[in-house]
Amino acid sequence: MDAILLQILNGLDKGSAYALIALGLTLIFGTLGVVNFAHGALFMIGAFCAVTLQKLLNLSFETLDETQKDFLGNPLKVETPYVEAWFGPEVGATIIDWSVPLAILFAIPIMLLVGYVMERGLIKHFYKRPHADQILVTFGLAIVLQEIVKYFFGANPIQTPPPDALSGSVDLGVMVGFDPNAIIYPIWRLVYFGFAVGIIGAVFSFLQFTTFGMVVRAGMADRETVGLLGINIDRRFTIMFGIAAAVAGLAGVMYGPLNPPNYHMGMDFLVLSFVVVVVGGMGSLPGAVLAGFLLGILESFASTTWATTTIPGINQIIIYLVAIVVLLTRPRGLMGRKGVMEE
Amino acid sequence: MLGLNKKDTSLLIIVALLTLLAPFILNPFPEGSAMAQFNAGYPDLMQRFVIFGIFAIGFNILFGLTGYLSFGHAAFLGVGSYSAVWMFKLLSYNVIPAIALSVVVAGLFSLLIGFVSLRRSGIYFSILTLAFAQMSFALAYSVLSNPKFNLTNGETGLQVYADDPQILQGANAPDLPHLFGLPMRATYTMDLGAWSFDFNAGYYLCAVILMVVFYLAIRIFRSPFGMMLRAVKSNQQRMNYTGLNSKPYTLAAFVISGMYAGLAGGLMAAMDPLAGAERMQWTASGEVVLMTILGGTGTLIGPVLGAGFIKYFENIFSKINDNVLHSWFAFLPDGLEDAVVFLIHPFIGKGWHLTLGILFMLVVIYLPGGLVEGGQRLLNWFKRKKTKSDDAPSGKTEPAE
């Protein structure tokens, strides 16, 4: 029982990342009809926003310490972050400690801007082009973005630890009456899940309860008619692209403490997020979220010893197997609309 | 000629000349000169150009004609390679049975996957093919290489070991892939002054096969069957309403392109008897999609150009390092030399991905029809320059086929 609960937690956690990325992807499909292969790169850029902020906060001046030696036997250079020099060591250290949550504030404007520039500068010209061209150009963009990050940050993963207060794990099992050590779960993973639920909720309520959101939904359903009503739907779709980029970026910022970011993390998620979107059904936001969590949970269960001894290799293929089964039984994924991306 | 019209015949002749003379065309710079870095006329790369050309031509029969975008074609290439190496292990190093089996097995495998995947269309079809290919990759990489049932030899790649049966291997036959005794690696090097040209047996085998399958592709494009496939692309619904069942046609196209992929895989193994699982990964499937779009979807020659373009950057640009740059720009004053090298540095060597990414974007932004359109524009430009006529350029370029 505890093992099952544990894997459900893991699944929800994995699913959070899948759902957030897939949500942005499907928003872009739904509004602009663009196959965005650079969406994984946006997730990666988000994570590197946190890395950058961490580096900025750690910007230091050097002083020579004659008492210690570096690896070549020269006097050791001791680095003191400016932040600590300005705000005093304690406040400075706290600010550095909280760099990941702070990076959320830092990342939102950056991601909105990146999304806006991407849409206006590049994607805009590809609305009328075949999907194949969209794939080629966004894939090229993804490579370029990824190589730029690699040029500045290297290929090695970079640790972005959570704040001390939120690192470590809690014994959830004890709280609900299990034995100690039965269900131990890292705090940051719980934070991530909560954060994902919050973001998903915010996006849905934005689309559901604001006028802007209503127009966007109308535009998704019938772009032409909304245009005929004299509404500048393009502008709104551009903003939606920015929002989708920001959602992917924030998913990336918060993901850093779970697994240290590296330049190819976007590509690692790209294929998976497409599978999630399609299993959810093209153009369906709830579908994307549902499929994200579903695949996350199934993936977690497939990796248990019980599953891998029953069917060897099931943990390697579960996502794809599920995708095939879903698509063969439900032609348009779980909640897809008819006629979207079917030709 | 051969049942082709004049335009197609000349296209075929051009392709034949290009492939047969490739050792000269690809080695334009004298041996030992600084520009020799850009020479691509060595056997391995020439073979790769042709093999990936075959792969892309096949892919284009499916994608270019029917519009069905498969994201899993690398699986067929991988299966082809594995079958070929298994033939080497079990029968002999003769490449003929190996290549034959790789085409057959890839055909059967694509029949299976195509039959299931073609029940959906659009992106649903793409994801189905992707899922099948990724499953094949994951299984080949690990589960199918366990010691009890080692079908793929996993990470290391399937290779021929000394204790393999090789029941038909003659006592005198070469201990590497050969065509009735002619080793695929046999190379005749011709030195002409400062130039040097390699004529490789394996390359010419691939080249002859390329010409054959290119001819077949032309025939398919021009046949009623090809017409039917185009109809699928332009409006499948209308086609279905007229009472035609399009599925047999798309499935046939799928299997044909799968067999092309298997042939390419078999040839790869014949040139170099090792089959690795990465050949089936989604990035490999993505690569052939990029090749086709980059070259010009739906055109005959485009995919071959796209394949050559990508493989050239992968193999030539990745090998340029700072030392090479310094030797090129040694004529500049020291400070300037370093500055130039510094500026170019991010784009070469380990930065070849960046260059490729930028070129993808430039090509698709400025040449919507791919490299073929670029070629046509150049051609038109030359024509105009020659005749000095001020005819307005034809607004739309015809698809080159």
Added chain:
Amino acid sequence: MTNKSVTRRGVLKSGAVAGTGLALPTIFTASSAAAYTNEPTGSSVVLGFNVPQTGPYAEEGNDELLAQQLAVEHLNGEGDGGCLNTFTSKALKGNGILGKKVGFVTGDTQTKSDAARASAKSMIEKDGAIMINGGSSSGVAVAVQGLCQEAGVIFMAGLTHANDTTGKDKKANGFRHFFNAYMSGAALAPVLAAEMGKERRAYHLTADYNWGWTQEESIVASTEALGWETVNTVKTPLASTDFSSYIAPVLNSGADVLVLNHYGGNMVNSLTNAIQFGLLDKVANGKDFKIVVPLYSELMAAGAGENIKGVLGSMNWNWQLQDEGTKAFVKSFGEKYGKPPSNSAQTCYAQVLLYADAVERAGTFNPCGVVEALEDFEFDGLGNGPTLYRGADHQCFKDVLVVRGNENPTNEYDTLEIVEITPRAQVEYDPEHPMFAGGELGECNPGA
């Protein structure tokens, strides 16, 4: 990128590196007059450095490249000579190899066997490389080793740790300076027993491919021989980026040690996840929970950051060693590049010198001569103390290091501290050991 005027001047000054062209690519030529593949005929000789420059191991490949460039400088008599001064064999004079100036070409393996073979082939066919050096994965090493055997050039693997490279996939033209999974187990087990006791229950997470399996097999065998029990061995897909679902059940399994048979990004993530789950703060079976990472590298340690503190593992070499060879190399590398070298860099550096030395001693570039000179060659002065290149399987034997994540690093480079230098005798094994049996070295192949 270049224009014609560049070409012309470039030709004049091409001597530095592009001596390349002087050796004609006669490889695989049926009717060649050369005695062996890529016989250098001019005043220079070309080595091929084939390392991952893109993909997850790009940093490691980059480090290897730097070290190899340094080795070429030292061979050509530039720089401070590095290990040439400490190497016990004095055949190298700093005037190139056999009087020929050493040039090199570089390529990108992408950590894929196909790409690595393509790159190596282009070096052999196009640039006339006489040997291939470097790399950062066992799959790639085995694939390229096979190619070099067929082509008739010498291959010296870079970072490859699977038993198979000098086990069932060994080849006469290939040599490995790096240690292997068996040696990791043999070196680690006594230290583990001493630090954690003989009554431990281990849980293995293993990357699901060839290297992972051989390492798991080696570690299980050597720890069980000391009395440990293996609770479970779980295979994780190579493509995994998140290991939470594999880590979560560990605490409830009755195990008190977690062994991570992962490398590179897999290891960084699985270790990070294990720390997140608080494994190291727990007590199981009345003992403090421990984590072991059998194969460490400096770059992994950097990627894992704080998480490696106190975690034990093994290494081929470390820049903090105090022997003369190590000191000379670290000084040379550190002064040139401003950071200490990684153990894969040291491996590639040592291999280049060893190859050059073997050629000098053999008096020929002929691979068969080189193989003969390297087989059962004993030397010292390149780090790790007295070292043997065993003739039976072309595996190198030298001291192996057991290291631990440093609790209090003083700078960004001493993230690992040396716990023990396991003497060579303790990690030696019979060439016919079951974990290595099955392959055949075969005959050396000079090609041509």
